Amino acid sequence: MQLATWIFDRARAIGFPLVWAALLAPAAHADWITRDEAIMGTRCAVELWSEDRAQGEAAITSVFDDMRRIDRLMSTWKEDTEISQVNRDAGKHPVKISEELFRLLQQSVKYSELTHGAFDITYASVGYLYDFKRHVHPDQAAIAAALPGINFRHMILDEKKLTVFFSRPGMRIDLGGIAKGYSVDRGIEILQKQGITRAMVNAGGDTRIIGDRFGKPWVVGVRDPDHEGKVFLRLPLTDTAFSTSGDYERYFDENGTRFHHIIDPKTGDSARKCRSVTIISGTATRTDALTKSVFIMGPEEGIAFINTLPDVDAVAVAPDGKVFYSKGLAPPE
Numbered sequence: 001m002q003l004a005t006w007i008f009d010r011a012r013a014i015g016f017p018l019v020w021a022a023l024l025a026p027a028a029h030a031d032w033i034t035r036d037e038a039i040m041g042t043r044c045a046v047e048l049w050s051e052d053r054a055q056g057e058a059a060i061t062s063v064f065d066d067m068r069r070i071d072r073l074m075s076t077w078k079e080d081t082e083i084s085q086v087n088r089d090a091g092k093h094p095v096k097i098s099e100e101l102f103r104l105l106q107q108s109v110k111y112s113e114l115t116h117g118a119f120d121i122t123y124a125s126v127g128y129l130y131d132f133k134r135h136v137h138p139d140q141a142a143i144a145a146a147l148p149g150i151n152f153r154h155m156i157l158d159e160k161k162l163t164v165f166f167s168r169p170g171m172r173i174d175l176g177g178i179a180k181g182y183s184v185d186r187g188i189e190i191l192q193k194q195g196i197t198r199a200m201v202n203a204g205g206d207t208r209i210i211g212d213r214f215g216k217p218w219v220v221g222v223r224d225p226d227h228e229g230k231v232f233l234r235l236p237l238t239d240t241a242f243s244t245s246g247d248y249e250r251y252f253d254e255n256g257t258r259f260h261h262i263i264d265p266k267t268g269d270s271a272r273k274c275r276s277v278t279i280i281s282g283t284a285t286r287t288d289a290l291t292k293s294v295f296i297m298g299p300e301e302g303i304a305f306i307n308t309l310p311d312v313d314a315v316a317v318a319p320d321g322k323v324f325y326s327k328g329l330a331p332p333e
Contacts, residue, residue: 031050032048040203045202067187094161102164106157109152115297121174122151123265129143135252148168177292185285187203187208192210198213201284207242217238220234223276246277247262247274262296293305
């Protein structure tokens with residue numbers, strides 16, 4: 001069997017998802033509704049099938065409204081969000097937060113434990129020193145001074161009081177590695193409660209899909225890290241979630257070195273063992289968190305880690321362009 005045919009058949013069997021692209025011809029009916037908006041600092045999109053166009057449009061609006069609500073709760077770019085309050089005050093005293101934010105912090109800790117610290121929302125203790133739009137990065141002295149603040153174990157969560165406290169001065173948190181995936185899962189939940197059974201919700205590199213396109217799968221592709229608009233793999237999927245993280249999303253190059261937004265918690269520097277990572281699993285919250293983890297681990301260690309998880313598959317692109325697959329996706333020898 002040719003490799004390309006095998007990959008396609010394998011993908012159909014497991015619902016393999018990658019960076020979303022509307023590669024299928026639109027349905028003959030007028031009731032496929034698509035809309036995209038800029039929310040949470042990225043492009044968010046919803047596509048769904050609805051028997052009633054007005055109801056479908058209203059369903060999309062409800063998803064985007066909830067994404068804006070999450071942004072008002074969890075953005076570090078707005079001074080009046082809960083996260084900003086936590087970053088200002090949690091190093092001084094326990095800060096009471098909403099149950100929703102508390103539960104997501106708990107999930108973040110679980111992924112930190114699962115990945116042995118590769119995923120760590122306290123990376124922001126150094127991460128805030130970067131400004132990718134202005135091409136600013138900290139020097140080694142600044143990193144060394146801030147690096148002790150990166151350690152999820154110093155984020156103390158009190159479940160009874162719903163408080164968070166930083167036991168180490170200078171700590172900050174940033175949910176950029178999990179909040180978009182969470183917002184996508186919330187969007188799918190909102191649509192399902194309104195009776196939608198065929199839909200795609202996307203926030204940047206995080207996507208979740210329910211149902212199919214009336215007997216046909218959704219078709220998606222993995223972007224070539226070196227060429228925007230070019231994909232090196234196209235695959236069909238239904239009822240699954242996927243996320244892709246790459247060093248081409250928020251970055252700048254300086255003297256041959258790329259500085260990008262995926263910060264290695266151990267070094268405080270941009271992780272450079274991968275060019276891109278795609279994770280496939282049941283929820284976008286899970287795939288969002290695990291893409292950053294595997295990216296930081298590197299392709300060999302990261303894929304070996306994914307192979308220990310029964311509900312996850314992955315594709316990782318190394319700096320030299322070599323593609324690594326988890327055992328559920330590995331082509332035949």
